[in-house]
Amino acid sequence: MSKSIAVNAGSSTLKFKLFDMPSEEVVAEGTIERIGEKMGHAKIKYGDGQKHEEEQPFVDHGAAIKYLLDQLIALGIVKSYDEITAVGHRVVAGGEYFKDSAVINDDVIEKINSLAEYAPLHDPAELVGIKAFRKALPNAFAIAVFDTSFHANMPKMNALYSIPYEWYEKYGARKYGAHGTSHRYVAAQAAKMLNKPLEDLKLITLHIGAGASITAIKNGKSFDTSMGFTPLAGITMATRSGDVDPSLVAFVEEKTGKTSAEIIDDLNHKSGLLGISELSPDMRDILDAADKGNEKAQLALDIYVNRIKRYIGAYIAEMDGADAIVFTAGVGENSAPVRKLVTDNMDYLGIKIDQEKNQCHGVQRDLSAPDAKVKTLLIPTNEELMIVRDIERLKKEQAN
Numbered sequence: 591m592s593k594s595i596a597v598n599a600g601s602s603t604l605k606f607k608l609f610d611m612p613s614e615e616v617v618a619e620g621t622i623e624r625i626g627e628k629m630g631h632a633k634i635k636y637g638d639g640q641k642h643e644e645e646q647p648f649v650d651h652g653a654a655i656k657y658l659l660d661q662l663i664a665l666g667i668v669k670s671y672d673e674i675t676a677v678g679h680r681v682v683a684g685g686e687y688f689k690d691s692a693v694i695n696d697d698v699i700e701k702i703n704s705l706a707e708y709a710p711l712h713d714p715a716e717l718v719g720i721k722a723f724r725k726a727l728p729n730a731f732a733i734a735v736f737d738t739s740f741h742a743n744m745p746k747m748n749a750l751y752s753i754p755y756e757w758y759e760k761y762g763a764r765k766y767g768a769h770g771t772s773h774r775y776v777a778a779q780a781a782k783m784l785n786k787p788l789e790d791l792k793l794i795t796l797h798i799g800a801g802a803s804i805t806a807i808k809n810g811k812s813f814d815t816s817m818g819f820t821p822l823a824g825i826t827m828a829t830r831s832g833d834v835d836p837s838l839v840a841f842v843e844e845k846t847g848k849t850s851a852e853i854i855d856d857l858n859h860k861s862g863l864l865g866i867s868e869l870s871p872d873m874r875d876i877l878d879a880a881d882k883g884n885e886k887a888q889l890a891l892d893i894y895v896n897r898i899k900r901y902i903g904a905y906i907a908e909m910d911g912a913d914a915i916v917f918t919a920g921v922g923e924n925s926a927p928v929r930k931l932v933t934d935n936m937d938y939l940g941i942k943i944d945q946e947k948n949q950c951h952g953v954q955r956d957l958s959a960p961d962a963k964v965k966t967l968l969i970p971t972n973e974e975l976m977i978v979r980d981i982e983r984l985k986k987e988q989a990n
């Protein structure tokens with residue numbers, strides 16, 4: 591038996607799962623949250639029900655990675671790094687280059703480095719993880735699994751913007767999307783739950799966490815997705831604006847004297863739920879405050895829900911219908927109130943949930959009302975499992 595680790599760096603989190611392979615049994619897992627904020631939080635589960643929890647600041651992803659590597663030994667999860675024979679890293683942007691997961695070598699690292707502009711909040715942090723693990727585990731089989739791969743062959747009709755064609759040809763200006771590993775996983779699970787071949791289904795997968803994206807999946811393939819050239823586009827997120835008129839950048843530049851790079855940074859870090867509510871990026875805080883009558887929190891919630899509804903409507907129209915919508919990621923998995931608000935008044939489109947079944951979190955469940963024409967499913971995502979499965983696949987491909 592050997593161990594494989596999946597390392598998943600998000601915009602403000604670092605998640606990992608250590609698997610015994612090939613059994614796919616999880617032997618340790620953890621999350622480091624609020625990286626870059628004043629106080630961070632680390633939670634690791636391991637052994638038979640042991641838990642390690644700690645509050646401390648993590649200045650950046652480098653600090654979080656170091657902490658993870660140290661804790662693997664300190665908590666006795668492994669006696670030596672040699673026990674971990676394979677590592678899979680989540681990388682958000684693979685550009686036009688990486689249409690599938692890749693075995694990491696110097697050339698791949700160089701390519702990921704050159705793609706940093708395509709996911710400025712993610713790729714640089716993920717490279718830090720790749721390099722740190724390479725140093726600590728020099729003999730491990732290491733791969734990169736790209737969020738964008740699932741969307742790489744999206745129909746051109748949806749991947750291209752209505753902009754001068756040569757921007758696409760010369761510079762690769764197109765929609766790349768993100769969260770593909772998650773959309774791919776929940777789509778496969780949805781097919782199992784519905785007991786139908788994935789190839790026969792039209793699905794709308796709602797990955798709503800701190801970063802959030804919605805994908806239209808037709809015949810098992812990404813047909814359209816809400817994130818764009820970078821993960822800034824689409825629906826309202828914790829701190830990201832989602833879709834805005836690009837003219838705003840020049841307008842705000844003129845008004846404030848900020849550079850376009852600073853404004854894009856504001857759209858990434860100071861917008862979304864945080865920007866509108868002027869309170870918090872965290873949906874739990876927004877729901878609490880809205881409940882207590884805070885008007886800006888209520889407005890942030892209304893805008894958030896509205897944008898999700900807008901994309902559901904658009905994707906039902908684009909695919910000529912849908913068999914199911916799927917809720918996943920931090921908000922989608924844990925917030926019954928948000929799931930209710932999103933699906934309220936959608937009977938016209940055939941979407942209707944059973945309010946009692948909806949009272950749950952973090953479990954796989956069909957939430958549909960008996961007379962719903964479009965099923966509503968709750969499916970906790972598992973990007974890490976997809977990552978270690980790709981390790982096995984690439985190992986076999988390399989051996990052949």
Ligand SMILES: Nc1ncnc2c1ncn2[C@@H]1O[C@H](COP(=O)(O)OP(=O)(O)O)[C@@H](O)[C@H]1O
Pocket residue numbers: 600601602603798799800801802828871872873874919920921924925
């Ligand atoms: N019970 C809950 N109700 C509402 N939102 C929640 C709940 N639990 C977690 N969240 C939200 O989930 C988000 C984190 O989701 P996650 O998918 O882990 O994010 P990411 O991978 O983008 O860092 C947080 O911003 C938090 O607001």
Ligand SMILES: CC(=O)OP(=O)(O)O
Pocket residue numbers: 599600601602682712737768769799800801802821
């Ligand atoms: C692409 C993206 O937004 O990722 P995350 O949700 O992990 O920040």
Ligand SMILES: [Mg+2]
Pocket residue numbers: 600799801
């Ligand atoms: Mg995530």
